[in-house]
Amino acid sequence: MSLARNLNRALTVTTGLQVRRAPQAAKGKQSKKSAAAKPAARQPAAYRCPPAGELPTERLLRRPVFIISSIRSGSTLLRMMMGAHPRLHAPHELHIGRLEVACTNWHSERAMSELGLRRGDLEHLLWDRVLHRELTRSGKDHVVEKTPANAYMYRRLKDCWPDARFVFLLRHPESIARSWHESDPVRRPHDTAVTDVLRYMTAVEEARTADADGFTVRYEDITDDPEHEMRRLCAYLDVDYAPAMLDYGRKSSAELVRGLGDWRENIRTGTVQPGRALPREDEVPERLRPMCAAWGYTS
Helix, strand or coil, rough: HHHHHHHHHHHHHHHHHHHCCCCCCCCCCCHHHHHHCCCCCCCCCCCCCCHHHHHHHHCCCCCCEEEECCCCHHHHHHHHHCCCCCCCEEECCHHHHCCCCCCCCCHHHHHHHHCCCCHHHHHHHHHHHHHHHHHHHHHHCEEECCCCHHHHHHHHHHHHCCCCEEEEHHHHHHHHHHHHHHHCCCCCCCHHHHHHHHHHHHHHHHHHHHHHCEEEEEEHHHHHHHHHHHHHHHHHCCCCCCCHEEECCCCCCCCCCCCCCCHHHHHHHCEEEEECCCCCCHHHHHHHHHHHHHCCCCC
C-alpha cells in the first residue's frame, strides 16, 4: 500500500478528509483560473508584402508619398506647400500606425486565416482604405502623409505599399533639439530634448540609408530657396511645378489641428518664413555631432 493511501486512510478516520494531487495545466498552457487572472499576450502582427503583380487587387491606393522626418523639422510647412499643389493632397497627421485590427474570437481568426489574412495584413487593408478614402474625397491624384512616427515604421509602410515614395526631410540636429526644448522649456530641458529628437533622427537616417530611391531635402534649403526645392521635389514626384506651393494661403486655427502638426503663427501666415540661423559649432552637443556629419551640417 502506498504512503499516500496510508496517509489518506489515517486522515479519513481522524478528520474525514483526504489529500488529492492538485491538477496541473498541460505543458505550455495555463489553467483556466490563471489564464483569467492574466490576459493573454497579443500575437505579433504578422504580415506580408504583396508582390507587384498583386497590387491592383491588394491595394486601392497607389504610389502614396510619405514624409519621413524628426519632430520639429518643418514637416508641417512642407506638407502645407505640397498640399497647395493641384495634384497633391496633404492632410494633417493621420497616425495610421496606431490603427490596429483584432480578431476577437476563434471564429473570426479562423475565417481570416482561411483568406490568408493575419492581423498585420488586416491592418494594412485598413490603412490603405483610410488613406484612399481621404484621397478620393480630395479629388486629387496623390496623397502625402507626414506623421513624424512614420520614421519608426518605414519598413512597415514599404511592405504595405511597395510602390510608396519617401521624402526625407532633414534639419540641423541642434535646431531640431532647440525647437523641441523651446516648445516646453520647463518640462523639457535641453538635454532631455536632445535625447528625444536623437531617437527620431536615428530612425530617419536608417530609413534614408535603406531607401536609395527616396528624395532628400533640407529644411534650411526650403526656407532659403523654396522655388528651387519645390521644383526638385515636383520632378521627383513626376508632377509639374505649381507656383501656388510658395504661397499656400493664410490658414485659420480651424484648418490647423492642434496636436496634429504645427499650428503656430509662422505656419498660419500662408507663406514660407525665414528659418533661424544655423547653430555655431560650439553650440552643438557632442551627442548630436555624428548626425550633423551624416547630414552634411559641418563647417
